[in-house]
Amino acid sequence: MTIVVGFSPEKGGRATLELAVLLARSGRVEPLVVTTVTPQHWTTPSMAKVDAEFQAWATGQGDVALQQAQEFLAGKAPELDVSYRQVAGRSVPAALATACADAGGSLLVLGSSRDSRPGQVVLGSTSEPLLHSSEVPVAIAPRGYRAQCTAISRLTCSYSGAEESGDLLVAVAEMSRRVGGTLRVVTFGVRGRTMYPPEVGLHAEDMVLDRWKTQVGTQQRTALDRLSELGLLPDSATATIVTGSDWADSMAELEWQRGEILVVGSSPLGPLARVFVGSRATKIIRYSPVPVVVVPAAVASKVAEEVETESAAEVKD
């Protein structure tokens, strides 16, 4: 399982590498491929050879970037198996996606946009398109992220109660078994806004929220039972429902650990095989204080299928 890192030194490069190291070190050590994208030169040669000069300059910039990454990783994680690649492309997201496929990567690590405040996950011009097109899970580091520990301590799975999030949970539980760390299942609820004029009272939405909580509680229990049938339920697993008057409020209800990762699923409304982040997941990502991994619905259901066949085979044996 290779981890591909999209690296750009001036765009939160260090935070990206920190997250990549944390992910690579957790569980079995995984190889890293640090990739930087440089602008593609003009293919028609010009008389004055400016295009060649530009390409030389761009390649030089890419080398400098990779050099920086190499220095950092040599100091931070000398034990890791890291390779460095420079790819040329007109669009950074497209070039990264191709590079990831070429390297046989199973996870793409990116940084947050420079527009974000420190500690915040904000999607930028590279991560945003990738979150709507990547075929592998995408991990995004908050701005200025520092791992502060050597392995993933806990995986939090954002479980919505919708059908596809059951598969996501299986995939996350499987990942938690592989990389270590405890498992936490969280469902985020937001109270509907009060309608004015309040013809049925100002508490109508509390009634809906209350009912939703009961409903999701049952769904969480069913989902955890499924995990335990598959032999994937760690003893330390916890399940919570957090609610608030808006997304920020609801996210703020949770305690986070060092080395914690939040996993969200992509919406099934987009193309099946790809990540397509829905409106709820976008908000969860925005308010997350820890790195986020977005898993495409197809990847999650494939993992769930594999785990189920495996467990069925074990039962037969």
Add this chain to the structure above:
Amino acid sequence: MSAAASGSAGLGTQLFRRKPVNHMRAGVEHGAELKRTIGTFQLTMFGVGATVGTGIFFVLSEAVPKSGPSVVISFLIAGVAAGLAAICYAELASAIPVSGSTYSYAYAALGEVVAMGVAACLLLEYGVSTAAVAVGWSQYLNKLSDNLFGFQLPSALSHAPWDDDPGVLNLPAVILVVLCALLLIRGASESAAVNTVMVVIKLSVLAMFIVIAFTAFDTDNLADFAPFGVSGIGAAAGTIFFSFIGLDAVSTAGEEVKDPQRTMPRAIIFALLTVVTIYVLVALTAVAAQPWQEFEGQEAGLAQILENIVGSSWPGTVVAAGAVISIFSVTLVTMYGQTRILFAMGRDGMLPQRFAQVNPRSQTPVFNTIVVAIVVSILAAFVPLDKLADLVSIGTLVAFIVVSIGVIILRRTMPDLPRGFKVPGYPVTPILSVIACLYVLSGLSWITYAWFLVWLLIVLAFYFLWGRRHSELNPGALVVDPDDPNPAGDR
């Protein structure tokens, strides 16, 4: 639930079993940010916002043919009845602070079968009024597009089949209902600020109407003041009552109101005075501006009257634009109310559980909203406005009577229940309220009564055959304990 088990409790006990009040308080903790913050002004705005717009834009063409210019008196009578009922409503709402409107109050105070009867009335008050309001909206939309672009939908697509001017279906009304349903599924809501803006739009438009219509004030039009006598006034009051629904919105906000004993009656009275003043002025200037015989069948009435007075289309355009914007919000609010009442019923087991199911993606009751949208669309598409308006009135009036009686019953059965607000002048006020509502009811036609009875029987039959056996109050039913702090449980 087996029939034997439900039968063992005794039918009488079963029909009149009441939902424990503390049981119904479950899940109110999230309203904490709203606690006791609402003052008289904001509360008055709720009342005015919820009331103006439900009927005044189109009720004149239904009511004036029944009473002539004395429609002004009908407005006063309907207003007094609505105001008295709203005061009774406020006491019940403060004693039983739960969502789900009168249905929940009746369930806690009067028992299951009464709650079901009230639910039948509320389905008329909210569901049918959504349809009626959507039909009215369609008239103004047609007027607006005609004035602005010279384009009008053909009669076949803008009128119900049994209308005076028969068509095939009322397409704009259906589109409006579908749009509102989509907004509700997405979880959209109208904020307090938007409500205030809507109130301002409605009041400005009506003020403009009053001013312009006043310039054409002709006492000759009032000469034949009550062509149908007292009975005509009563009949019109029944139809007009429709335009006062929503005044109870004030009462349902009781929990958050600062000093409710003082604020509540003030807000109800201020809202009522504002609404009645506007309605009476609109009605008076309208009947003085054109002979009462001309009202019948007039579509987008207020806009049409202004155009006839001024002889140019601009005032009609302004009124139509204001109506199109503000009636949209009225439709959204009443439709929302309908879905949440059905939600409460589904939660209590009076309707299939699916009505109380929340979609995990949107976190809104999607199934419920779709059902409401389909039923309301069918009503709006095929039933003409006058039939709808009378049904709304009868449903609302019966619900108001139950509320007024409920106040008296609850004072006797649970005298110690804490009440944030008590009806002043008890027991005279609730009794007067019942009498006023009965008087307004008496003006409605026998056809309306017949439809209402049929509907009530359908709902009660459903209760006897289904709801009675599925109620959450049945022994062994899945009752969620409201005192359990974390029903999901940590694992």
